[in-house]
Amino acid sequence: MAERGLCSRREADAYIAEGLVxxxxxxxxxxxxxxxxxxxxxxxxxxxxxxxxxxxxxxxKPVGYVSGQAExxxxxxxxxxxxxxxLPGDQPRRRAAHLRGLAPAGRLDIDSTGLLVLTxxxxxxxxxxxxDSRVEKEYLVRIAGRLDQRGLELLNHGLALxxxxxxxxxxxxVNADQLRFVLREGRKRQIRRMCELVGLKVTxxxxxxxxxxxxxxxxxxxxxxxxxxxxx
Numbered sequence: 001m002a003e004r005g006l007c008s009r010r011e012a013d014a015y016i017a018e019g020l021v022x023x024x025x026x027x028x029x030x031x032x033x034x035x036x037x038x039x040x041x042x043x044x045x046x047x048x049x050x051x052x053x054x055x056x057x058x059x060x061k062p063v064g065y066v067s068g069q070a071e072x073x074x075x076x077x078x079x080x081x082x083x084x085x086x087l088p089g090d091q092p093r094r095r096a097a098h099l100r101g102l103a104p105a106g107r108l109d110i111d112s113t114g115l116l117v118l119t120x121x122x123x124x125x126x127x128x129x130x131x132d133s134r135v136e137k138e139y140l141v142r143i144a145g146r147l148d149q150r151g152l153e154l155l156n157h158g159l160a161l162x163x164x165x166x167x168x169x170x171x172x173x174v175n176a177d178q179l180r181f182v183l184r185e186g187r188k189r190q191i192r193r194m195c196e197l198v199g200l201k202v203t204x205x206x207x208x209x210x211x212x213x214x215x216x217x218x219x220x221x222x223x224x225x226x227x228x229x230x231x232x
Contacts, residue, residue, distance in 0.1 A: 067109075115218075140205075166187070
């Protein structure tokens, strides 16, 4: 079910246990049931309705907030998801009770800013951070140091972190002290470590796009609801 994008693995377990999954028209209630590759798998209406109520939030994370759980005395980004911080004019307006269980679908370092996705929907999380995800993430990166042509080529392809080669990236100069990175993976502090390998220091990092969703003019510290038509 997760591989077909119907839900997350955890949600699949819950739906099966509640009798909300049908395989070729027959209700399935046993976890771990094996099915043929071409079998039709369908969620019952209550499960679909539950998914429709799951929120996905786009936050402009400022510096000084961690993406996940609180650590080192720093507050998690979820503490910014309040009624006061919702983008004026954004619809629907959300109550706190509707926003419980939000989890980051990807990370931004504490000293980085920009677009952070928080979601209640396992399908969104899998799409953005699953092992097979190919969704692009775009960053504007301020640098200090000298970057020659060979270093730029290595940033695009040829570097490795923790003994594993990195996927090819798209890295281009914006101006003398700024680069644009487009990645299809998200290793821990990846861009900063990539830059260190070619003799650069990152002085500022901002994520401006995830897939087809852009940060746009969303102010720092504010958030908006991702509308159904605004998929990644």
